[in-house]
Structure formats: structure tokens, C-alpha cells
Amino acid sequence: AAKFTRALAAIVENRGGKILTGTRIVGIERRKETITKIVTDKGEFLADTYVLCLGAESPVLARKIGLGLPIYPVKGYSMTIPIVDQALAPKLPVIDEHNLVAITPMGDRIRVTATAEFAGYDRSHKPSDFAFMKRVTQDLFPRGIAFDRAEMRACLRPMTPDNLPILGLRDIRNLWLNTGHGHIGWTMAHGSARIVADLIAGRAAPIALDGILPTQARFAEPSAAKA
Template identity: 45%
Template sequence: MKVIVLGSGIVGTTSAWYLAQAGHEVVVVDRETDAALETSYANAGQISPGYSAPWAAPGVPLKAVKWMFMEHAPLAIRAGKMDADMLRWMWQMLLNCSEARYAVNKERMMRLAEYSRDQFIALRAATGIRYDDRQQGTLQIFRTQKQFDAAGKDIAVLAKLGVAHEVLDRKGCVLAEPALGLVCDKFVGGLRLPGDETGDCRQFTQKLARLAQAAGVEFRFGTPILGIQRSGDRITGIDTPQGVISGDAYVCSLGSYSTAFLRQLDIEIPVYPIKGYSLTIPMLDPAMSPRSTIMDEQHKVAITWMGERIRAAGTAELTGFDTRLRDERRATLEFVVNDLFPKGGDLPRAEFWSGLRPNTPDGTPIIGRSKYQNLWLNTGHGTLGWTMSCGSGRVLADLLSGRAAEIDTAGLGLERYAA
């Protein structure tokens, strides 16, 4: 079968890889000049199944109000950018903030994320691919006892699902991440997930794209998608400046741009862009830098070892498709890095970046067939596209190939929004 994959970010590229491994002829179409040049370019670097949880959680609406008045707040809503899509998405997210919805959504996300980590391990073993990766776990630190206590519910879910985890006091955090010894008065304890991993998403995606090309996948870079052709309940082609690209099946992995693309086909998906920022910092002293990833619970900023660099990423803005860099968001990232790793990196030389995370209101991505017989979706991964990428690509390839997926796919498809 000839499959046309739309998008060459981390999700589109892993989809192409697993489709090719399943024996399909695959063509990837992307407007950029290489893979992973948009949202996958400079993310936090975490492959963190244990932290897979929806933003829609009990207590978040009240927290969001408090964040509006907080310096270095993890969330900003640009009122001037509000439109019907943003308001609809915010309302749907609020509806998912109950205890019951949170439990359902978290289970779906962790089911896929844990499977995805297994696929990463298998892919490394099969190909030898390396991407500044480490398998040394991740550490979430709590600055106050209240934050620590509030993590109890998530810890209980980890225990219920059998996810390896360690609840650490201040001394235990320093043993896991020795550089924190300089600032141990800044936090009270932490949650370590030893099974989590880290790595450079862009490096991985581009290397996997080269492996996919060697396996026969065609990447048509510099090819904007102008429109889509259909006949009845089937897609017949993709309009591009280079002409129509046709196949037997099509996969939409366009991230935040999936929503507008699918509207051409009268398909509504609740995927909205949440803007995030990162700093990529030249490392000055490895001993004063993170060994893996540290997640600052208060500011929602992750700081990750990445070869000879440190990656600090976080914050969330609801601002439509505006990707402009804002000095106040850089200040937040710099504050957290200076606060926790003051001697680790050369901040003045950091590369500042922003990208649009494609979020669903319930946190779970959308994977599966659309109402068109030959159009499939693999999109809406939010902040967890890197974490869920290999699992999502494998599930998509299995379903499209007519095979049962290796995990339960209940609740992953578009049908969950039918009501």
C-alpha cells in the first residue's frame, strides 16, 4: 500500500518509519527543508511516561487564576488573541478537570507512553540510533511541602499501574542529582522515575528520517500542502506546488495545523496550539549540571542534560499561532536555571526558541481512522509528542495495516469526542 504521511515532525517521522517496517511504500510531505524543524526542534528532551498526565486536572482552574498574578508564572493567556477556537478549547479543558475525567485521561496517556518507551528501547537495539540519549531517570522537585503532599494522588496512580518510582527527601534528591547540593535549601523533596529517559528530539528525528530514507521512504521537503482532494468517503490526493501527490492511504500528523487542515474535510478535532519556550545553553561544568532531567514543579520548567548542552524548557501560552519570542518568558527560564544550576551553563550564549504544542483538552492524542476510509490521524500529542512518538507511530502502523495493536487502543481515537 502507498501511504502519504503529512508532516515530518517527531510523530510524522516515527509513523513513516513504522509504516515502512510494516512493508508499505511511504511518502512524507512537509513544507520545511528537513525533519523536526518546528515543534520537534528544541523541546524539553524528556521521554517521561511517568509524568504523562493531562493538564486538565482537579484544582487547575484555581491555579490558573493564581498564576495570572505570579512572577515567572507557568501559564499565560493572551486575551488579545482569544478567538472561538481558544474559548472552545478552554471550555472543553475545564470539563475534563474533574477527578473522574482526570483518572480516565491519565490512564490512557500512561498506557500509550509506557508502550512508547518500550518501542524506543527496541528501536535503539535494532538500529543503534543515538541522540544524546541517557537512560538515567528523571526527577521532579517540590519547593514546598504543600506541593509535595499534592503529588500523593499521582504517586498512588503510579503505584497502581506498577510504574517504578522513588519518593525522595532532600538528601535523596541530591544523591540522584549531585549538582542540586549547592541549592538544597530551594526544595523539600522529589519524585524520581528511574525508568524515564532523555534525549535530543530533533537529532533523533533527523537520524530516523535518514534511516527511513535508506529503508525506501521518500521525503518531499519544501513541499507545502495547498489543499486536499476527495471523492465520496475517500481521499484521492494532496495538492502541492509540485502537483498532486496521491496514494492509497493518508496520515495527518500536522501537529497544531491539523485542525485547520481537517476542517477542509468537515472534520473537527479539538487540537489547539499551546506555545512553549526553551533555552539551549552551552555547558560550562558537567559537575554543576543536571545528570538527566529535573522538573521544577512550581514553575513547570524542565532542565535536561543534552550532550555538551543544557536544555531548559517550559511555560505555556495561549496565544494562537504567534511564535514570537518574548523576553519575559526567557527571564523565567533563566531564573529557574540560575536558581537550581547557577554554575552549570553559559546563559548569555543560550539559543532561545519557541514552538507550538498541539494539545487536546483531555491530554490524550488522537490516533486512528477518520470518517474517511483512507485518512488516518496521528496528532494532538501536546507536550508529550517526544514521549509518545514511537508508541504512536507503531500503533498507527498496526491499525492502518489491518493488525491489532499491541496495546488497548480504547479512548485513543477521534470517536471519544462524538458526544
């Protein structure tokens, strides 16, 4: 995902697009049913159309402009571990259904994921959080993997009640939504981007969107959603 994203960013910039990293949105100006500008710590930005695509942070920003999005951050854990002997490493993705641990080979590394918990926006982690998934992986592949060099991280998955992403327009005519992809954001990223781009351009979506783009649905205001 990281390699693809960097390559895609290069294509966007080569075609005249501008990408700002390390940029924080500090305010959004809304006038009735229209977004008029975005204020960041690197200046103000004006556009005809805006897309909200901030993962688990989407509902935090949306509340500031009166939109309540049914997205909750679910904390997930993963380990990325070097392979030292390809002959002893997994060749295909493996799922241990009994222990709910997924192992995916990625070139000279494996990615191990397991465990999900409701912890709000806490991204902290400690070695003991990864002990179970490490033990399961070692039982399956005891040799060929450098477990002592494992990289550990925790992330927030933007989950929705029905596990479907939130796409399209809601209460603001020039703010398009592309968020709420849960634990399979990378899996759905390309299709979601295509759908939203087609809708913005006035083209027919490539798939049926029943249940994803409810034409009459209006999300509750933040206070009502909290209640």
C-alpha cells in the same frame, strides 16, 4: 529528537522511501468518504492511504475537508544553553515543582522549559519571555552554564481537551489520524506511529485503545465545532 529523526529519515530513504522537506500542502481533494489526492507546491501526490500528522496545524488542514478536530495550539517556550563545566551541570533531568521549570541535560547542553499560554498560532517571542525560567535555572545552577549563549524558541503544542492523542480513522476511510499529542509528542511519537502502522496493516494494536479510538465518535463539522 532531531538526531533520531535525521537517522530515521536516512533509513527510510535507504529502503526506497521519499521524504520532501519544505513542502506546503495547498489542497486536498476529497470525494465523498475518500481522499483522492494531495496537492502541494511541489506537485500532486496519489496514494491508497494517507496519514494526517501535522501537530498544531492538523485542525487547520482538517477543516478544509470537513473534519473538526478538538486540537488547540498552546504556546510553549524553551531555552537551550551550552554547558561549559560538566562537573557543575545537572546530571539528570530536574523539575522545579514550585516554579514549574524543567531542566534536562542533553550532552553538552541543557534544555530548559517552562510557561505555556493560549496565544493562537503566534510563534513570536522576545527575551523577556524567558527571563523567569532563566532566573530559576541560574539560582539552581549558578556556575558551569553559559547563560549568555542561550538559544531561545517558542513552539505550538497540539493540545486536546483530555490530553490524549487522536489516532485512527474518523469520517474518511483512507485518512488516518496521528495527532494531538500535546506537550509530550516526542514521548508518544514512537508508540503512536506503531499503533497507526499496525491498524493500517490490519494488525492488532500492541495496547488497549479504549478512549483513544472511539468507534462511534464522529467529530462535528467545523462550523458546529466553532459554535
